[in-house]
Amino acid sequence: MLRGEGVFLYDSEGRSYIDCAAATFNLSLGYGHPAVIQAIKDQADRLIHLTSSFQSEPINELVGRLVAVSPKNLTKVHLKVSGGSEANEGAIKMAQVATGKRDVITMFRSHLGQSMMMASLSGNAFRKEPFPIIYPGGVHVPDPYCHRCFYKQRRETCGLLCVERIEDFVEFASTGRVAAVVIEPISGNGGNIVPPDGYFEALRAFCDEHGIMLIFDEIQTGVGRTGRMFAAEHFGVEPDAITLAKGLGGSGAQVAAILTSERLAGLPGHHHSFTYGANLLAAAAANVTLDIVGQPAFLANVRAVGDRIMQRLNDLRTRFPQVGDVRGVGLMIGFELETAAGEPDVALTNHLAGVAMNHGLILRTSRYGFGNVLKIRPPLTLTMDEADLICDRLEDMFQKELT
Incomplete structure (x- = not known):
């Protein structure tokens, strides 16, 4: 990785990724916030x-x-x-x-x-x-x-x-x-x-x-x-x-x-x-x-973009049965991957986390790879367009990997 800006991370091959883990959830203001x-x-x-x-x-x-x-x-x-x-x-x-x-x-x-x-x-x-x-x-x-x-x-x-x-x-x-x-x-x-x-x-x-x-x-x-x-x-x-x-x-x-x-x-x-x-x-x-x-407008945006991601994940859940429970508050969001019997699908969770970078996303799993939850916790500076871009890329990944 060479540099980051906002929610994006750029590597030495010229590729960019939306960091849905905010660098292990540390970057509340994203990469390189000027202030x-x-x-x-x-x-x-x-x-x-x-x-x-x-x-x-x-x-x-x-x-x-x-x-x-x-x-x-x-x-x-x-x-x-x-x-x-x-x-x-x-x-x-x-x-x-x-x-x-x-x-x-x-x-x-x-x-x-x-x-x-x-x-x-x-x-x-x-x-x-x-x-x-x-x-x-x-x-x-x-x-x-x-x-x-x-x-x-x-x-x-x-x-x-x-x-x-x-x-x-x-x-x-x-x-x-x-x-x-x-x-x-x-x-x-x-x-x-x-x-x-x-x-x-x-x-x-x-x-x-x-x-x-x-x-x-x-x-x-x-x-x-x-x-x-x-x-x-x-x-x-x-x-x-x-x-x-x-x-x-x-x-x-x-x-x-x-x-x-x-x-x-x-x-x-x-x-x-x-x-x-x-x-x-x-x-x-x-x-x-x-x-x-601490600015009210900043926190209101966190709630708004979080609601948008939750809405779109719940829509994806209706179309991809592997997506189980969707839960979150603000930009603290996660969703489960499950088998047809409703059991945790750890293998699929790790697979999706592994291929996510091919779709321009950085995703983290729960329990150090022993869990079945994919987490979406990007920097809090996320815009509505960037929230939709995350969900568009997730949908593209699901289409290729889950169908």
Whole structure:
């Protein structure tokens, strides 16, 4: 690959691709956004890096901006992290110290990061299989996955068993000392699972009843991906902490943050700070990103182009039976590939992801190739014409590969 511009990536053979993965979902403002590039250049002329022991204008500005746009209960920001794994691990440490408890509840298909603690607490056995020792205290519970409900229920009559039965996991599968529930509001690597209405209200009530901290991993859903600044806003729930990374850097700056309530504040700095956390270049990029993404018209466009893609995918679903459930919010979209019997078709999913570049698309699959969901999460700068172009190319691919 030689260069990128907006939603497009260009290779050494002169071919162009629409990046429906936004470079592993990092590029909320696409490739080479001029305002982000200029902010980095301007900051580089002044000061590139500073120990996080000192205050600085870019960092202080970023803290203020994040508090201003976050749910009103989140008033503290920790920026001494430079990636999503570190942000999630820090939020868990804060919950453990604040509650005096240890265990962490996560979902079966969750992907919380690549550090040893995060790989251990994430779902999926293949994530942990090679390692002789994993971090203790993880309690994995079924996802709110209505299309393939673990409890074989229908949403109309299930009574939200995916929340109610967590009580059993606490009683029988934990130590009884649960510090936090960590959940992606819409699963990233796990298959773009969108929880049903009422799920997060019930989960919030469950956590309050048991003195458990509710942590939203918004590393993929945050910073406008759902058409709101945070998915927490879309679902109408205030978590005790939100973790951010990826899209916060706009066009690829390496920045992450932990937003917390007052209760989780106070973890001594020596327990969680990293070499390139609170980097000034990254903070400068993040400030510009928040300014752009925070514009009402920008977020309205994310919702509009996301709706267009969802409409066209549902149309394709009526014509190609291999396309199963289509789900998403904003530009956090995924669709399942299924056999004639309705079972996950992992082989077909990987095949389509492999040939997509022949059709000018870059697509990612779920669960590192073990899942049956293709994901559409392009940069948030996507225009309506580009949204239609994605769908035109998908339709062309389906015509050639599925008929």
